[in-house]
Amino acid sequence: MRLFNPETMTEVIQGFHDTAGAIELPDDNWFFTSTEIPEGKKLAVNNSGEPILIDISQLAE
Structure with a gap:
């Protein structure tokens, strides 16, 4: 189970981070397979x- 906090936009590790507000993401979600954000993206x-x-x-729109 992989957890993501939409408020802080970070991965949440059970037993290490506060899991309040975290949502479960599938293991194959791109967020857990990419090491960096592509240029021009946020x-x-x-x-x-x-x-x-x-x-x-x-963002400018």
Whole structure:
């Protein structure tokens, strides 16, 4: 089970971090397979609290 905190946009490790507000993500979620955010992208959270990547240009809109 992999946990993600949509407020802090970080991985949550049970027994080490506070799990309040964390959501469970599937093990194959891209957030756990990528080591860095691609250039021109920014980490954001969708309506379900899951991590998504958005274009930095979308922030100006």
